[in-house]
Amino acid sequence: AQTVTQSQPEMSVQEAETVTLSCTYDTSESNYYLFWYKQPPSRQMILVIRQEAYKQQNATENRFSVNFQKAAKSFSLKISDSQLGDTAMYFCAFMIGGNNRKLIWGLGTSLAVNP
């Protein structure tokens, strides 16, 4: 069975500092895609960053970057220069390639950015 584990239910960070959210997953597939989604208090689900498993280079989107360790099945999210607007739930998810492309979700990490 494919699973996603986010071991940190809650985290906090001071504004302008860096924080890393962890995510591990379990699959026997070789073709898959990994995602981090952000859900602020408004409840909207927003894509933060995406990584294709076949790419060795870690994805980066402005202040957000990932550390993708395929052999360890680890996909952590680093947020640099944290801002108050980064306060949200963060969900890690992955999708197996192929016809039946459903997302498999972690339970989320609640991140609070403190002033």
Place this chain on the structure above:
Amino acid sequence: NAGVTQTPKFQVLKTGQSMTLQCAQDMNHNSMYWYRQDPGMGLRLIYYSASEGTTDKGEVPNGYNVSRLNKREFSLRLESAAPSQTSVYFCASKPPGVRSTDTQYFGPGTRLTVL
């Protein structure tokens, strides 16, 4: 381009009542999804539709029905609402193709309370 829209935003039902949650996307996406989000349970897939005219059960389909009315619209129906269906419901869509387009886009959610 409104993306994914959902109506209503909030709804309160009595046990046994029925209602339909509406979802529409204007991005010409093939795949559409219905999720529910509960505290401590993360996001769980209720139903999905890989293309117009097809629907498939997800992880928690019991008590729900769906209709893929056309390419744009994917509705979720509760025939006889139960308190266990109190949740936040998200609709999502995904463009066709592979690799970098494998991203789901989410609507703003519907908060449903069943008394």
